[in-house]
Amino acid sequence: xxxxxxxxxxxxxxxxYYRSLKADEVNVTELSRREFAFSYFGxxxxxxxxxxxxxxxxxxxxxxxxxxxxFYSTAYYRDPAAKNMDEKGWxxxxxxxxxxxxxxxTPCKELHDRWVCKSCGASGWGAPLAxxxxxxxxxxxxxxxxxxxxxxxxxxxxxxxxxxxxxFGLSGDEMLVTFSGHRGFHVHVEAPAVRELNQDARREIVxxxxxxxxxxxxxxxxxxxxxxxxxxxxxxxxxxxxxxxxKAGVENPTLSKREWEDLLRECVKRExxxxxxxxTIDTRRLIRLPGSLHGKSGLRVARLSVQDxxxxxxxxxxxxxxxxxxxxxxxxxxxxxxxxxxxxxSTRVLPLYAALYLLLNGAKLSKFELK
Amino acid sequence: MxxxxxxxxxxxxxxxxxxxxxxxxxxxxxxxxxxxxxxAPLLRSVVERAAKYLEAAIDSLELPPPSEDCDEEALxxxxxxxxxxxxxxxxxxxxxxxxxxxxxxxxxxxEDNSKVAYVLSQLGLRVKLLGAAPSGYTFxxxxxxxIENIPxxxxxxxxxxxxxxxxxxxxxxxxxxxxGEEALKKAVEExxxxxxxxxxxxxxxxxxxAEVISRKWSIKLREIRExxxxxxxxxxxxxxxxxxxxxxxxxxxxxxxxxxxxxxxxLLNVGMSVDxxxxxxxxxxxxxxxxxxYQVEHIAGMRGSGKRYSPYKCDNMRTLGLCVAExxxxxxxxxxxxxxxxxxxxxQAAQQ
Numbered sequence: 001x002x003x004x005x006x007x008x009x010x011x012x013x014x015x016x017y018y019r020s021l022k023a024d025e026v027n028v029t030e031l032s033r034r035e036f037a038f039s040y041f042g043x044x045x046x047x048x049x050x051x052x053x054x055x056x057x058x059x060x061x062x063x064x065x066x067x068x069x070x071f072y073s074t075a076y077y078r079d080p081a082a083k084n085m086d087e088k089g090w091x092x093x094x095x096x097x098x099x100x101x102x103x104x105x106t107p108c109k110e111l112h113d114r115w116v117c118k119s120c121g122a123s124g125w126g127a128p129l130a131x132x133x134x135x136x137x138x139x140x141x142x143x144x145x146x147x148x149x150x151x152x153x154x155x156x157x158x159x160x161x162x163x164x165x166x167x168f169g170l171s172g173d174e175m176l177v178t179f180s181g182h183r184g185f186h187v188h189v190e191a192p193a194v195r196e197l198n199q200d201a202r203r204e205i206v207x208x209x210x211x212x213x214x215x216x217x218x219x220x221x222x223x224x225x226x227x228x229x230x231x232x233x234x235x236x237x238x239x240x241x242x243x244x245x246x247k248a249g250v251e252n253p254t255l256s257k258r259e260w261e262d263l264l265r266e267c268v269k270r271e272x273x274x275x276x277x278x279x280t281i282d283t284r285r286l287i288r289l290p291g292s293l294h295g296k297s298g299l300r301v302a303r304l305s306v307q308d309x310x311x312x313x314x315x316x317x318x319x320x321x322x323x324x325x326x327x328x329x330x331x332x333x334x335x336x337x338x339x340x341x342x343x344x345x346s347t348r349v350l351p352l353y354a355a356l357y358l359l360l361n362g363a364k365l366s367k368f369e370l371k
Numbered sequence: 372m373x374x375x376x377x378x379x380x381x382x383x384x385x386x387x388x389x390x391x392x393x394x395x396x397x398x399x400x401x402x403x404x405x406x407x408x409x410x411a412p413l414l415r416s417v418v419e420r421a422a423k424y425l426e427a428a429i430d431s432l433e434l435p436p437p438s439e440d441c442d443e444e445a446l447x448x449x450x451x452x453x454x455x456x457x458x459x460x461x462x463x464x465x466x467x468x469x470x471x472x473x474x475x476x477x478x479x480x481x482e483d484n485s486k487v488a489y490v491l492s493q494l495g496l497r498v499k500l501l502g503a504a505p506s507g508y509t510f511x512x513x514x515x516x517x518i519e520n521i522p523x524x525x526x527x528x529x530x531x532x533x534x535x536x537x538x539x540x541x542x543x544x545x546x547x548x549x550x551g552e553e554a555l556k557k558a559v560e561e562x563x564x565x566x567x568x569x570x571x572x573x574x575x576x577x578x579x580x581a582e583v584i585s586r587k588w589s590i591k592l593r594e595i596r597e598x599x600x601x602x603x604x605x606x607x608x609x610x611x612x613x614x615x616x617x618x619x620x621x622x623x624x625x626x627x628x629x630x631x632x633x634x635x636x637x638l639l640n641v642g643m644s645v646d647x648x649x650x651x652x653x654x655x656x657x658x659x660x661x662x663x664x665y666q667v668e669h670i671a672g673m674r675g676s677g678k679r680y681s682p683y684k685c686d687n688m689r690t691l692g693l694c695v696a697e698x699x700x701x702x703x704x705x706x707x708x709x710x711x712x713x714x715x716x717x718x719q720a721a722q723q
């Protein structure tokens with residue numbers, strides 16, 4: 001089957017990347033117990049139930065096929081190549097968190113995200129939930145990422161790490177933090193203590209992190225003239241107590257039930273971390289392979305340190321094709337900002353990584369040529 | 372995570388009350404008491420006791436108090452597990468584990484804290500004793516062990532309502548013992564699962580008991596099934612969460628994937644065909660018959676693994692933000708069956 005010319009370019013670039021990929025850039029613990037899955041340029045569908053005996057074998061496959069998307073299982077299996085879930089023999093799963101820019105409020109969506117209403121044909125910038133003209137929720141979106149989105153999402157990841165350390169007693173070296181390759185971050189907890197947790201237990205962790213189900217009735221005790229927090233340190237009590245100081249101006253205030261309800265809501269809004277519950281609850285999930293490239297961005301699923309997240313150097317870690325340029329011509333309106341660049345109609349020459357991102361993420365281009 | 376070593380000396384009395392502890396097994400082994408050669412008089416009392424336990428389990432009754440004789444108790448416990456293994460019925464095993472764990476719950480409540488902590492640690496819970504705790508809590512339970520063993524995922528047990536710090540959850544003695552009860556239920560079931568009966572020469576007295584219990588259990592099962600059948604549902608009401616999804620669909624809203632899954636799985640499980648389900652989805656703004664059919668058929672178990680999916684239970688619906696009301700059930704299907712049953716009873720009454 002013939003591939004469109006743009007695929008050919010991307011495939012060539014991906015192949016050059018995978019041919020020089022080093023074993024230590026692919027961080028997969030107990031690789032031979034994991035399932036792998038790939039999709040390839042010019043082909044539809046996903047190839048699943050693939051297993052490798054060693055990192056060397058995996059690297060050879062990546063170099064040979066240069067997949068468009070590469071995934072591995074968060075689960076450990078007795079026989080990861082078995083076609084059927086029961087035969088695979090589940091033997092535990094990492095505890096994984098997904099922080100997606102789509103679920104985090106960012107100020108920059110107005111600068112790069114486009115929408116078109118499928119009901120009335122209106123279109124514009126930003127990411128509205130419903131069409132501002134006709135109210136329909138049937139909206140086609142085209143989303144992009146920029147430095148600002150990544151920085152807001154990085155803060156979310158840092159808060160998650162802090163919460164996992166302070167409340168769950170996990171240590172930084174038990175967590176693998178990666179860029180998801182496009183619109184967010186993954187935090188993999190690989191500690192033996194979490195591997196066998198069932199879905200119910202994982203859901204309890206997600207609810208805790210997102211502050212779901214916090215009810216004032218369980219957190220308050222009656223006091224003269226109102227209610228007080230049952231405790232002021234530890235867990236959500238500590239967070240609420242801190243918010244109470246901010247809001248009421250005194251430590252350990254006595255407030256009405258209603259005031260506490262408002263305060264709790266506010267506290268959850270500020271302190272909860274927006275993780276995607278489905279990813280964490282799922283104990284048989286496929287997730288982006290660290291070290292691989294994302295087929296819709298050309299960015300690397302890079303391992304990140306707390307310093308990377310704090311210092312705002314995420315993009316430096318994930319941009320791959322930083323040498324070279326491409327000439328592009330836009331058909332229609334380009335996103336005004338992508339990654340670390342401002343873009344406009346007149347933009348003709350872009351760094352290769354940015355041009356590749358535009359190409360892979362479906363920008364309408366009338367011209368794309370490597371320079 | 373360092374857990375303090377607990378130094379507890381167990382007496383014969385403890386073995387009697389907690390025959391699942393390794394010490395009980397050790398004692399049985401030390402006395403040279405194996406299933407194959409229990410002496411006749413002891414065997415008789417052991418078998419009688421096991422029979423009482425299993426019969427109580429069949430009827431979901433409380434277990435009688437443990438035997439005064441610790442060897443008899445330890446063996447009766449083992450023989451009960453052995454018979455459960457021979458019969459290998461999940462529901463019966465569950466009934467036994469529930470009844471047995473309840474008895475242990477009551478016995479443990481009257482023990483001192485260090486013994487409670489010891490028994491919990493033997494059940495795989497990482498536990499710390501907090502001396503004079505200012506919070507009033509005397510136990511700290513490892514957070515992962517806590518969430519795996521909470522009896523309910525709401526109210527006081529909800530992790531967000533707990534004092535949690537650095538991987539530990541504070542708990543009162545009653546709460547700690549309750550967590551132990553949950554852990555014990557699972558431990559008993561795993562124990563039965565892991566027993567190997569082939570190659571063991573089982574005394575005739577135990578086999579005949581297994582037959583008696585098996586017979587009694589099948590009578591009980593028939594009663595249970597008949598009760599279910601007489602309440603056979605005929606078209607129940609949809610729970611509020613499912614109605615809300617359908618309303619959103621009808622209103623042309625673009626509903627999230629999780630809601631689509633919940634709705635499709637629900638409708639299939641109450642007996643709708645794939646075509647009927649697709650009809651419901653037709654009002655979705657992005658309805659694509661080919662894609663939707665593929666997905667619905669997958670959920671129905673006609674593709675892929677061949678497994679029909681259940682809709683999310685209420686806990687999951689809540690987490691996904693799809694729960695819209697407190698309707699007193701644990702599963703959306705439960706709501707449906709209950710109302711269907713009410714309908715059926717009403718219908719029968721009308722016919723009579």
